[in-house]
Amino acid sequence: MAKQPWTEGKMNKWLKEGRGQGELEGYRPWITAQDYPSNGRSSRIKGWKTGRIHHFLSDIETRYFYLLEFDGNEIWDIREHYPALDLQDTLGDCDIDLDKYCDKESGGTAYIFVTTFLLTLMNADGTKRYIARSVKAAAELEKSKVLERFELLRRYFAEKQIDWGIVTQHDINVTRAKNIEWVHSAKNLDDDAEFSVQDVPRLKGILLEWLDGTRKSVRDATNALDTQFNLTPGSGLLLLRHLIAKKQVLVNMDERIDLGKPVKELVRGSDAIRDGGDVRDAVDG
Structure with a gap:
């Protein structure tokens, strides 16, 4: 399937649909399992914490989600495929050319960077804090384009004072994740x-x-x-x-x-x- 152009009209349509907005059961992920050709590893799972259907595109994403559900007592909300909608404005003038992350065929519409998870943690005093995690296969981290995109995400979340990090399959206890899947x-x-x-x-x-x-x-x-x-x-x-x-x-x-x-x-x-x-x-x- 040919790659669909990313246009301002499509971005505005997604925003109007409420993608990347809301919390808990009202949140809609920026990317859903229906948006891309299936590689056979996408999944839809009803969350314990949110009560809504979560969308995942790989086994690594799904297994990490199970760990967050079972082990994350402080986690109040899990938002998958969370968009950094204002990344270009937030980073402004930087030493990485942001123009390359625009769809030239559509007139230069900026691509939207996404982190796999934005977690909302509830502190004992009722205040909230946030943690962002991007999930990727370890082999992908050998690609310079992936590393550059992650560097931009790192800088973006640093500006937002949000702890951001990378998770690979090596960080996931597969046996534990499968056991959680069995009871979930x-x-x-x-x-x-x-x-x-x-x-x-x-x-x-x-x-x-x-x-x-x-x-x-x-x-x-x-x-x-x-x-x-x-x-x-x-x-x-x-x-x-x-x-x-x-x-x-x-x-x-x-x-x-x-x-x-x-x-x-x-x-x-x-x-x-x-x-x-x-x-x-x-x-x-």
Whole structure:
């Protein structure tokens, strides 16, 4: 597919659509999964913190998002593909030629620089602070054009007094991210679940009691819950995923969750993992 020209009309259309604006459920990313030909790695995920659908274009972006969701207790809002709309005005006269970052075919419309994530952190006193992260495959950092664009982003966010940095696949614990992915959709139970939120305390108490005393594997223990309460097969496992996502059942998220393991080898005490983690662990890997 030929590259579409970037015009002032298209930019104004996106701005009118509200792209790059708003917070939480009202935010619209500057770039969505529909805007570019799919490379097979794009994803759309409903966020815990925002309640909206997030758009990602690569596995690295998606996995980093899962870490932010699970480990970032101080993170109040996650805005992906956040545009630096006023970059050219903010940087003004600099030693990098900004004219090269304009679409010559459209009459010189400036391209919009984007950072993969703008995070809003809530301080204990209720004030907010911001962290920006650009996610990129490590091999891309060997390209001079990528480095120059990132240097411009670094300068831009420095002017805004926002901590900006780069995240590559080497900064991401893939096992942890995959485990979070496995439990992520189970955190907020909907009406389609075999049991309602109101049923959770009772079933949770029963499941936790079983987990505490059984020598069975995790899979056998959750299957037993299905059988005893005539639940749809897989409901006990859904409940376990829900409890892990809510951090009411603690497991070592840095090891692959193996349902064939005995319960006592998988389910750990509260000191086995960080209870939520520090935001620096989530942001910086």
